[in-house]
Amino acid sequence: MNRKSVLAVAVAAAAATFSAPLLAQTDEQAPGAALGTTGIDRARLTSGTQFNPQISVILDGVYYGASREVHGPAGFDDGHDHGHSHGDAHGLEEGFNLRETEITMTASIDNYLDGVVTLALEGSSGIEVEEAYLLTRTLPAGLQIKAGRFLSDIGYINRQHPHDWLFVDRPLVSELLFGDHGLQDNGLQLSWLAPTPFFSRFGVEVLQGEGGIASQVGEEDFTIVTYDGDTTGAPDRVRWRASNELEDRSGPQLYTAFAKVSPDLGFNHAAQFGVSGGYSNSFQAQEAHSSGRLETWQGDGWFAGVDAVYKYDAGRSFGHGNWVVQGEYFFREIEADYASRVFADGSTLVPSMAGGTDDVFRSRSRQDGLYVQAVYGFAPRWNAGLRAEAVGLTNKSLEANSNRSNFESFDASYRYAAQVSFAPTEFSRLRMQVNLNDYAHDDGDHAHDAWEVMLQYNVSLGSHGAHQF
Amino acid sequence: MLRSLMLLALLVLSPLASALNVVATTTNMAMLSAAVGGEHASVTVLAPPDRDTHYLELRPNMMVALRRADLLVSVGAELEVGWLPPAIQGAGNRRLNPGQPGYFEAAAQVELIDQVPDANRSMGDVHPMGNPHVYMDPVRMADIARTLAEHMGRIEPEHAEVFRANAQAFAERMEALLKRLAARLDTPPGVLLYHKDADYLMRRLDVPVLGYLEPVPGVPPTGRHLNALASELRGREGVMIANPWQSRRGPDFIGRELGFPVHVLPTNVPVGGDVADYEALLEQWVDAATP
Numbered sequence: 001m002n003r004k005s006v007l008a009v010a011v012a013a014a015a016a017t018f019s020a021p022l023l024a025q026t027d028e029q030a031p032g033a034a035l036g037t038t039g040i041d042r043a044r045l046t047s048g049t050q051f052n053p054q055i056s057v058i059l060d061g062v063y064y065g066a067s068r069e070v071h072g073p074a075g076f077d078d079g080h081d082h083g084h085s086h087g088d089a090h091g092l093e094e095g096f097n098l099r100e101t102e103i104t105m106t107a108s109i110d111n112y113l114d115g116v117v118t119l120a121l122e123g124s125s126g127i128e129v130e131e132a133y134l135l136t137r138t139l140p141a142g143l144q145i146k147a148g149r150f151l152s153d154i155g156y157i158n159r160q161h162p163h164d165w166l167f168v169d170r171p172l173v174s175e176l177l178f179g180d181h182g183l184q185d186n187g188l189q190l191s192w193l194a195p196t197p198f199f200s201r202f203g204v205e206v207l208q209g210e211g212g213i214a215s216q217v218g219e220e221d222f223t224i225v226t227y228d229g230d231t232t233g234a235p236d237r238v239r240w241r242a243s244n245e246l247e248d249r250s251g252p253q254l255y256t257a258f259a260k261v262s263p264d265l266g267f268n269h270a271a272q273f274g275v276s277g278g279y280s281n282s283f284q285a286q287e288a289h290s291s292g293r294l295e296t297w298q299g300d301g302w303f304a305g306v307d308a309v310y311k312y313d314a315g316r317s318f319g320h321g322n323w324v325v326q327g328e329y330f331f332r333e334i335e336a337d338y339a340s341r342v343f344a345d346g347s348t349l350v351p352s353m354a355g356g357t358d359d360v361f362r363s364r365s366r367q368d369g370l371y372v373q374a375v376y377g378f379a380p381r382w383n384a385g386l387r388a389e390a391v392g393l394t395n396k397s398l399e400a401n402s403n404r405s406n407f408e409s410f411d412a413s414y415r416y417a418a419q420v421s422f423a424p425t426e427f428s429r430l431r432m433q434v435n436l437n438d439y440a441h442d443d444g445d446h447a448h449d450a451w452e453v454m455l456q457y458n459v460s461l462g463s464h465g466a467h468q469f
Numbered sequence: 470m471l472r473s474l475m476l477l478a479l480l481v482l483s484p485l486a487s488a489l490n491v492v493a494t495t496t497n498m499a500m501l502s503a504a505v506g507g508e509h510a511s512v513t514v515l516a517p518p519d520r521d522t523h524y525l526e527l528r529p530n531m532m533v534a535l536r537r538a539d540l541l542v543s544v545g546a547e548l549e550v551g552w553l554p555p556a557i558q559g560a561g562n563r564r565l566n567p568g569q570p571g572y573f574e575a576a577a578q579v580e581l582i583d584q585v586p587d588a589n590r591s592m593g594d595v596h597p598m599g600n601p602h603v604y605m606d607p608v609r610m611a612d613i614a615r616t617l618a619e620h621m622g623r624i625e626p627e628h629a630e631v632f633r634a635n636a637q638a639f640a641e642r643m644e645a646l647l648k649r650l651a652a653r654l655d656t657p658p659g660v661l662l663y664h665k666d667a668d669y670l671m672r673r674l675d676v677p678v679l680g681y682l683e684p685v686p687g688v689p690p691t692g693r694h695l696n697a698l699a700s701e702l703r704g705r706e707g708v709m710i711a712n713p714w715q716s717r718r719g720p721d722f723i724g725r726e727l728g729f730p731v732h733v734l735p736t737n738v739p740v741g742g743d744v745a746d747y748e749a750l751l752e753q754w755v756d757a758a759t760p
Contacts, residue, residue: 108567136561193560201529201559262529311526380689425687
């Protein structure tokens, strides 16, 4: 801020300070003035057009326990970790966990735009911008543009923040196909609420492509340093360097489309059905091994899915008797050039298998997943739910098979969950969830069933939250 | 079922008419909009009358109604805050933006009781700007009708005089209603309410409110609170009035312990209800308050 603007701010602040009592006085004298005794502009009590952004903070803590170490389902490591990752339970450690502390600020920017920012404090360190977008409010014909960083409208649960979930954890299909935060990216969305007698909404998104199905590594050097014993016995330091031969791509790289329809079922029932899909013109990944081997994947991909939600409002107090049933299915295919190479000399990478070119090939990976869940309000303020999940019903992974001539196929993995929630008020919730994991392992072994138990608190501070459908 | 069909009929028929397309959040607001708009308004309602407007969940088809609305008539004061803001945002209808004549909040047009500027959540689900249940006061409803007429007149100036005349007629009916209600009351012993949703009516008619079953707004009655109420009011005369969506356990306990007659009354007219239904609704409450 330069000196002039500092001065301007100071003058404005001083003017506001001096004029405030004067304004207040005028209010008292003018009967029926727009400002109530609370000082709140009474012409706009709920609309959220106060000058200050509405701020809400979500606190989310989980106690996590597992009957054994839980490895990710076979075939879903995108060629990065070869199934040795521990990332399945959202990075939950056994014991007490502070999950995302979510800070959301919402305000009208002017009469044309609304602005929304959601920051997530990850655990006890690190800030991630979950969402930061502008949303138009004056386009004609039911059109809206969202610009910035946002959760994509594909599927149903993708758009929800963790505190909206009816279970502690994200469905596997969402996590494994779209990432730990779902499909969350920078870009632009155009949506249209069609003038039909029932709800129908259509949209397209152009996204930068930050990971998952649309990922960018770019051309860079692969370098290793080896120490060979030379003939004199002294270590001989050799630096090997070569291009990874991936192309530099520029964004945007991901294009998605969605359609949602909801028949009018009156006051008590609501259902929504959606189809969505996307195309990525760049899928890139690489994995450097300390042995001096470099694996690269380069190609493109697409995904498509269907989702359905049904809600029943029993009309009793505190959600008693209400039902929410939802399910989603997604399929994704990546067609990629795979190369596994080693250094032939100081600056050339050649296929890693002796005399062969078999470990450089082009192939398709096909994977899918689904979940179905139902939650019932069995008493005022209490609900209980069951969820069944399957991933990899089709499971041709991105991992090269042992001959390195094709991508490998793995078995399907399953997970079952049951939860009970108690919400003392609409601002706080306690939840207990038990998962039974029946995951396939890379070697086809299913004998690693694991039980997980999670105890969660989830509370909101600040402005009164509203939920999307 | 009948209710769903009526809503469906309203949704299907409303685009055909060239009348002012009004979407009301509650059936009371729909009644008021129809009374003021008369033949020049076609009214759709979003929230059914038999449940708590505060805890309603967003339904996608609310956005369909809002998308084509010329005017949204809400209760305001945060009563619909759990579902109306995302419904408006999702509808993408610029006529409903705050500041436009198409956005109307009833509670913003009148003085509210129970304002708690220094509220915090430990006091329950309080509304700092005041009690939102203004629709239970016929006098405030008359004032709201007059400002609503001005709003409608700004959107359709050619019918502004009709709207004003309709609002005036409504106000006169409310004045007469208030006299009838006062005449029916004969030294009321006082009412015990479940929630603070009839305070406007009780204050208007000088009926003492003995207490609330909710320990703080938005929290269902606890055993300790019910026992405290029972011991505090033992030996007193009174009546218990609850709403259809609330659990009967608390009210029945009070009825048993204190011998209060227990009434379960709606606070909104039926879907499609008119001024006569509204008058009947308030008469029902007054009759219940007079044992």
